[in-house]
Structure formats: C-alpha cells, structure tokens
Amino acid sequence: MENQRAxxxxxxxxxxxxxxxxxxxxxxxxxxxxxxxxxxxxxxPIVIAFIFSVVHGNxxxxxxxxxxxxxxxxx
Amino acid sequence: MExxxxxxxxxxxxxxxxxxxxxxxxxxxxxxxFVLTPAMMNLGVSGIMAVAxxxxxxxxxxxxxxxxRHKFGQVDIKLGIVMGIxxxxxxxxxxxxxxxxxxxxxxxxxxxxxxxxxxxxLAIVGGYVLRDAIKxxxxxxxxxxxxxxIAKWVHSVHIPYTMMYFKSIGTExxxxxTIPLGFATGMLAATIAVGGFIGVxxxxxxxxxxxxxxxxxxxxxxxxxxxxGTMKYALSGLVDVRLAxxxxxxxxxxIQLGAIGTTYVKPYMVKLVMGxxxxxxxxxxxxxxxxxxxxxxxxxTLSPETIxxxxxxxxxxxVIALTVGAVIVFSALIKGMLQHRRELAAGExxxxxxxxxxxxxxxxxxxxxxxMLVTDNSDFTEGATHExxxxxxxxxxxLHIFSVLPEADYEIPVGQQHLLLEERxxxxxxxxxxxVHAEAEGVDCEILLGHGDAFAEIVDEAEYSKMDLIVxxxxxxxxxxxxxxxxxxxxVIGHTHCNVLVVxxxxxxxxxxxxxPVDGSRYSDAAATAVLTLTKQCPTPVTVASVARDExxxxxxxxxxxxxQALLKQADVNANVYIGTGLADxxxxxxxxxxxxxxxxxxxxxxxxxxxxxxxxxxERVIGRVDCPxxxxxx
Numbered sequence: 001m002e003n004q005r006a007x008x009x010x011x012x013x014x015x016x017x018x019x020x021x022x023x024x025x026x027x028x029x030x031x032x033x034x035x036x037x038x039x040x041x042x043x044x045p046i047v048i049a050f051i052f053s054v055v056h057g058n059x060x061x062x063x064x065x066x067x068x069x070x071x072x073x074x075x
Numbered sequence: 076m077e078x079x080x081x082x083x084x085x086x087x088x089x090x091x092x093x094x095x096x097x098x099x100x101x102x103x104x105x106x107x108x109f110v111l112t113p114a115m116m117n118l119g120v121s122g123i124m125a126v127a128x129x130x131x132x133x134x135x136x137x138x139x140x141x142x143x144r145h146k147f148g149q150v151d152i153k154l155g156i157v158m159g160i161x162x163x164x165x166x167x168x169x170x171x172x173x174x175x176x177x178x179x180x181x182x183x184x185x186x187x188x189x190x191x192x193x194x195x196x197l198a199i200v201g202g203y204v205l206r207d208a209i210k211x212x213x214x215x216x217x218x219x220x221x222x223x224x225i226a227k228w229v230h231s232v233h234i235p236y237t238m239m240y241f242k243s244i245g246t247e248x249x250x251x252x253t254i255p256l257g258f259a260t261g262m263l264a265a266t267i268a269v270g271g272f273i274g275v276x277x278x279x280x281x282x283x284x285x286x287x288x289x290x291x292x293x294x295x296x297x298x299x300x301x302x303x304g305t306m307k308y309a310l311s312g313l314v315d316v317r318l319a320x321x322x323x324x325x326x327x328x329x330i331q332l333g334a335i336g337t338t339y340v341k342p343y344m345v346k347l348v349m350g351x352x353x354x355x356x357x358x359x360x361x362x363x364x365x366x367x368x369x370x371x372x373x374x375x376t377l378s379p380e381t382i383x384x385x386x387x388x389x390x391x392x393x394v395i396a397l398t399v400g401a402v403i404v405f406s407a408l409i410k411g412m413l414q415h416r417r418e419l420a421a422g423e424x425x426x427x428x429x430x431x432x433x434x435x436x437x438x439x440x441x442x443x444x445x446x447m448l449v450t451d452n453s454d455f456t457e458g459a460t461h462e463x464x465x466x467x468x469x470x471x472x473x474l475h476i477f478s479v480l481p482e483a484d485y486e487i488p489v490g491q492q493h494l495l496l497e498e499r500x501x502x503x504x505x506x507x508x509x510x511v512h513a514e515a516e517g518v519d520c521e522i523l524l525g526h527g528d529a530f531a532e533i534v535d536e537a538e539y540s541k542m543d544l545i546v547x548x549x550x551x552x553x554x555x556x557x558x559x560x561x562x563x564x565x566x567v568i569g570h571t572h573c574n575v576l577v578v579x580x581x582x583x584x585x586x587x588x589x590x591x592p593v594d595g596s597r598y599s600d601a602a603a604t605a606v607l608t609l610t611k612q613c614p615t616p617v618t619v620a621s622v623a624r625d626e627x628x629x630x631x632x633x634x635x636x637x638x639x640q641a642l643l644k645q646a647d648v649n650a651n652v653y654i655g656t657g658l659a660d661x662x663x664x665x666x667x668x669x670x671x672x673x674x675x676x677x678x679x680x681x682x683x684x685x686x687x688x689x690x691x692x693x694x695e696r697v698i699g700r701v702d703c704p705x706x707x708x709x710x
Contacts (some may be wrong), residue, residue, distance in 0.1 A: 005531070021324065028317055038312030045131050045309050045316040046302075052320050053135030053327070060327040061143065064335065069408075071147055071338040072415055 006066040013059035020055055024048070079119050081317060089114070089318065090325035093132070097326030099400040101140050101333020103349045104293030105271020107326065108133065109356055110397045113390055115318060124315055127308030131319035134301030136326045141294035143334040146526045148480065148499070149288050151243035154278070155295025157250060158257035162270060162296050163303045165261020170307075173265060183370035190360045190367060193267050197357035200276045205350030207280075211343035218341050226283030243278075243288040256281060257296070264300055271297065272353055279346075286342040290349075291334075336404050339411025344403070352400045359392035419541060443470045447523075447537055449477050449547040449567075450509060451502065456548035458578040460509055462704065463546040465584075466576075467518045472543070474520035476509050477536060478502050479529040530566035537573055546576045549698060565695040568679055568707050574605075578704040588616045588672030591650070592663050592697070595635040598678025602708045603639045606676050610648050617643065617650040618670050622662045629654060660696035667701050675705045 024031070031048070034041045064070065079085075092114045096107025108129050115125035144150050177185040211217055222230075234249040241248065256277040264270025271293045278289035308314050337345065366385050369377040377385075448463035450456040467474040480499050506522045513520045523540070525532030537545055549564045568575050591606050593599040606617055621636035623629045636652045643650045651670075655662030667675055679694045698705045 024317065024320055031316060035309070035314055035316055036312045038310050042306060042309035045314040045319065046305055048316050049131055049135040049305070049319060049323070052323055053138050056324060056327050057139035060331045064331050069332065069335060069412070071335050072411065
C-alpha cells in the first residue's frame with residue numbers, strides 16, 4: 001500500500017513537474033522578456049518559483065519515498 | 076543586462092551543483108550559495124545576476140526544506156519568523172554598506188573587506204563549531220548538547236514586555252537578543268552570501284537552541300531573506316528565472332535527502348558538517364587576500380598568472396568544501412539507514428531460530444514479539460493502553476508506543492498555531508507518561524512518532540517495523556461521523572496486514588469467555604487458530620457463533636459452526652455452539668452479552684476502499700456494537 005501510494009503520487013507530480021519545465025523551456029523567451037522589464041513584472045519569477053516549489057518539491061519528496069529513503073520516525 | 080544562452084551541458088552542470096548545494100542546505104540549513112554564485116559566474120552570468128538568481132532559487136528551496144523538517148518536529152517557526160524579519164533588515168543595511176564600501180574603496184577594496192570579514196568570522200565561529208562537534212563526538216553521551224554559559228545567561232535575563240516563548244528553547248527569552256542576532260545574520264548574508272554561518276551558531280550557542288532545530292529553523296530565516304532578496308532584484312529585472320529553476324530542479328532532490336539525513340544522525344553531525352565547510356571556505360577566501368592586497372598596492376604587485384592561479388585554487392577549495400560536506404551527509408545518511416535496517420533485520424533473524432515454545436505459539440496470533448500500541452491524547456485509548464502493557468508484560472514482548480502528530484502548520488488557520496503546538500506537546504507528554512507506566516511494569520518499550528494522516532502512518536509504521544499486533548482504542552459508537560466515514564480504527568483494519576486488537580474505553584480481558592464468529596471462510600479459520608493459541612495460554616470458555624441470514628440457511632450455519640467446534644475439540648478445547656438468525660453484528664453482540672464473554676476473535680476479509688464503502692465490514696460493525704475488546708485476525 002505504502003509503495004503504491006508513493007508510486008501514484010510520484011507519477012502524478014513527476015508528470016506535472018516535467019510539464020512545468022517543458023513550458024518554461026517553451027516560453028523562456030517571453031518569460032525573460034517580461035522579467036527583464038522589472039517593475040510591476042517582478043511577480044513573474046516569484047510566482048514561477050512558488051509553483052515549481054510546490055510541484056517539484058512534492059515530486060522529489062515522493063521520489064525518495066518510492067526508493068525507500070524516508071525519515072526515521074523513532075524519537 | 077544580458078541573459079546567457081543555456082546549452083544542455085550548462086543545464087546538467089547547474090543541476091548537479093544545485094543537488095549538492097541542496098543536500099548540504101537540507102542538512103545544515105544553509106550553504107550552497109557560496110559555490111552556486113561563482114558557479115553561475117563561471118558560465119558567464121554577471122555577478123549581480125548570479126546573486127539575484129541564487130536568491131530566487133534559495134527561497135523556494137528553503138520553503139520545501141523547512142516544510143520537510145517541520146514534519147520531523149525540528150522547526151521553530153516563531154523563532155524563524157522573528158529572526159527572519161530582523162535578518163531582512165540586516166540584509167538591506169548590509170547591501171547599503173557593501174555599496175558604500177564599493178564606492179569608497181573600489182572593487183578590490185570591497186573584495187578585501189568581504190574576504191577579511193569571511194576569514195575572521197569563519198575562523199572564530201567555524202573553529203568554535205568544529206571544536207564543539209569534536210567534543211560532543213568524543214563525550215560519553217554524544218547526543219547531549221550542553222548549554223553554553225552565555226545561553227544560560229540569556230535564559231536568565233528578564234526584560235519586561237520583550238519576553239517571548241520559543242519552543243526550541245523551552246523557555247521565554249527577550250527578543251532584544253534575537254533581533255540583533257537576526258540582524259547580524261542578514262548583514263553577513265548580504266556580505267558573504269551565507270547568513271546561516273552566523274545564524275545557526277548564534278541560535279545554538281547564544282540562544283541555546285539544539286543543533287538540529289537551529290539548522291532547521293535557519294531554513295525559515297533563509298526563506299524570508301531569499302524572498303525579500305528576490306523581490307528587490309526582480310524589481311530591477313535582474314532575476315534569470317530559468318537559471319533559478321534549473322538549480323531548483325537539482326536542489327529540491329538534494330534538500331529532501333539532506334532533511335531526511337538529519338533524522339538518522341546524532342546532533343553533533345550537523346555541527347561537524349558546518350564546521351568543516353566553514354574552515355575550508357575560510358581557506359578559499361584567505362587564498363584570494365594577497366590578490367586583493369596586490370590590487371590595492373598594499374603589497375608587491377602579483378603577476379596576472381599568479382592571480383588567476385589563486386582564483387582557481389580558491390574556487391576549487393569552495394567546490395571541495397561543498398563536496399566534503401555532501402560526502403559526510405551522504406555517508407551519515409547511508410550509515411544511519413543501514414544501521415536502522417540492521418536493527419529491523421535482527422528482529423527478523425531471530426524469527427528464523429525458533430525455540431520449542433515459540434513453535435507452539437506460531438499461529439495466526441503470531442509470536443507477539445512486537446506490539447504496537449496506538450495512543451493519542453484522549454481517554455478513548457485508555458483501555459488499549461492498559462491491555463497492551465498487560466499483554467507485553469505477559470508475553471515479554473517489546474512495546475512500541477505510537478502516536479501521530481498533526482500535519483504541518485501551513486494548513487492551520489492563522490492564529491491557531493498555538494492550539495496545534497499544545498496538542499503536540501500534550502501528545503508527547505502522554506507518550507512519555509505511558510512509557511514510564513510500561514517501564515514501571517518491567518516492559519521494554521520505545522516511542523515512535525508519525526506525522527500526517529493517522530491511518531496511513533499507523534499502517535505504514537506497522538508494516539515498516541514488522542509489528543505482530545496493533546492495539547488501539549475506538550471512539551464511542553454514537554459518533555455519527557465515524558459511522559458515516561469510517562474511523563481510523565476501521566481504516567487501519569481494512570489496510571493493515573497484521574492483527575488488530577481494538578479495546579474500548581474501560582474494557583479489560585479477564586479470561587471470562589471468548590466469542591468466535593465463523594462464516595466458513597478461511598478468514599474465520601484463521602480466527603479459530605488464533606483462539607486455539609489463546610486458550611492454550613489461558614483456558615477460557617469458547618462460544619462458536621454462526622449467523623444465518625434467514626431460517627433456510629440455519630442448517631448451513633450450524634454445519635459451519637460444528638466444523639470449527641470439531642477442529643477445536645481435536646486440540647482438547649471444548650466449545651459451545653450458538654446459531655442465530657438475522658444481522659451478524661446484532662447476533663454477535665447478543666451472544667457476547669449473554670455469555671458474558673470479554674473477547675471477540677474474528678477474521679477480517681480486509682475490505683478497503685470501494686469494497687468497504689459498498690459492502691461494509693462485519694468486523695467494523697461488531698467493533699462498534701460490542702463493549703468488549705475485539706481481536707481482528709488477518710490472514
């Protein structure tokens with residue numbers, strides 16, 4: 001059950017993460033153009049960083065979980 | 076400002092550096108930046124853009140690291156926020172100061188200033204951290220962290236209207252101490268890009284925060300500083316989010332691993348890694364001082380070749396610092412995990428050498444070497460606690476007392492965090508109380524903690540730690556939510572592979588009688604085998620109960636019961652037979668009451684998910700109906 005749960009979540013978040021990186025690659029020129037302007041566009045890198053941290057953060061967490069590398073819970 | 080072109084080699088390079096930086100940050104709370112910034116500059120990124128992009132990768136990385144380590148109970152969010160805000164102020168002042176120094180003394184002057192600050196700070200603080208780590212490593216109790224004299228003094232000072240309680244310190248201290256420390260962390264972050272090199276030691280030695288908690292709390296400070304820094308640079312359009320996200324791709328893999336590593340090591344390891352890195356970085360910076368002195372004509376001018384060699388040696392030393400840190404973290408993690416697995420395997424290895432008495436009791440009830448008592452801070456687990464201790468004492472089993480702590484604070488409404496903290500404190504206090512009680516009875520026991528979804532944590536821990544039996548309480552049967560949604564107990568029964576003893580509040584097993592419901596399946600045969608073991612250890616009247624849905628099925632129900640009765644008879648156990656008609660749970664509750672039995676032993680079909688929702692579970696309904704303990708035997 002443990003492995004199945006980790007596998008499902010790794011696959012879901014992994015797919016989302018790859019999609020996000022692909023989109024970043026696809027629209028990199030537009031993103032850079034807007035970031036370069038600064039000012040009111042300052043939120044662009046921050047919003048992107050937050051979205052990536054949630055999706056990729058979850059993916060990496062479940063990834064190690066799937067490989068059996070998990071925290072020791074003993075007090 | 077130009078943004079560089081990225082090729083696949085650059086991407087791999089940044090990913091790997093990000094991974095190693097993340098690994099170290101996850102472990103000691105900071106680090107990585109001192110290599111990442113020059114690493115980006117090596118690719119042709121301008122200095123300021125490298126700093127800006129590093130900031131943009133640092134805050135999401137710290138966020139993920141802080142959330143991970145918060146799950147392990149290592150983060151003091153309040154202390155992190157208080158110090159983070161003052162650190163942000165320190166960053167702004169530090170950046171202004173750096174700007175001023177650059178204007179007055181030029182680039183070499185500012186580099187010289189940075190290097191001297193680096194060398195002096197790292198020599199004093201790094202030397203102290205390393206000395207403390209070695210002292211702890213060599214001491215008899217290597218887990219014990221002693222308070223420094225200054226920390227004791229800070230705890231003793233009471234300044235009215237400035238006192239604040241911090242859970243990591245365990246007492247109130249004046250914020251007049253935390254604000255300057257946070258400010259200094261920020262100042263240093265603005266100057267040498269690694270604020271944690273002063274923030275973590277300051278928390279450990281001046282405030283008296285334990286090493287693991289200090290390094291975890293530093294991640295909150297790093298998040299606040301990184302967020303502020305990113306905003307500042309993004310407003311000027313200096314952040315290359317592509318670079319930041321590529322580094323983040325690697326560093327999030329690293330930070331998760333580094334954070335996991337902290338749960339396997341003794342506290343001195345954090346200090347050791349930090350101290351070693353600080354000293355190597357010190358040499359790296361120190362190497363460059365003659366070059367800056369030469370630029371300022373304070374010493375004889377050095378040749379460009381010599382300066383370029385110095386630059387290379389300095390960078391290589393930075394890479395070595397990070398690599399050495401990563402190797403120590405990796406080896407500590409691998410060593411810790413292997414040790415943990417060896418401990419678990421030792422338990423299993425014992426299972427291959429049975430004594431005669433063990434072979435006798437090798438049935439569906441198992442050998443009961445590892446009993447897992449699930450407890451929370453409520454009275455509902457009182458009966459379960461009592462029975463688990465009694466059983467562990469009688470069977471000389473090891474008792475593992477398990478509680479699940481609530482999930483991270485970010486899901487809790489603002490202003491209610493204190494309730495969560497209270498609950499955690501009460502849960503841990505309750506665990507300690509049960510441990511004291513069990514040890515007083517001569518039971519060998521251990522405390523285990525889980526975080527998050529209660530039922531999943533219980534099931535996973537039982538499987539991971541190879542438990543023989545889970546003992547848990549149950550909520551009152553009138554609990555409507557439980558009836559509709561299924562409580563934790565029901566979900567555990569549905570998913571676990573080991574036997575579960577559910578003990579209602581105030582119930583006891585005194586050997587008055589056992590009810591054994593049968594339905595002809597292999598699950599009820601397993602329950603019958605379990606009853607055989609139990610009656611062998613403690614002769615108890617047994618009633619085999621078989622329920623027919625209607626009168627036409629009574630013969631079949633009787634045959635099922637008599638088959639099990641005959642099976643018990645072969646082992647010299649005389650059992651009565653009860654045949655009922657109607658709903659199984661109602662009939663079982665009725666026979667339990669009429670025979671005054673104090674234990675129901677039944678097999679479980681182990682329905683989970685949709686099956687359970689559609690079909691329901693007889694064992695779940697019986698547990699909700701009877702007032703005595705129910706042993707659910709799993710095949």
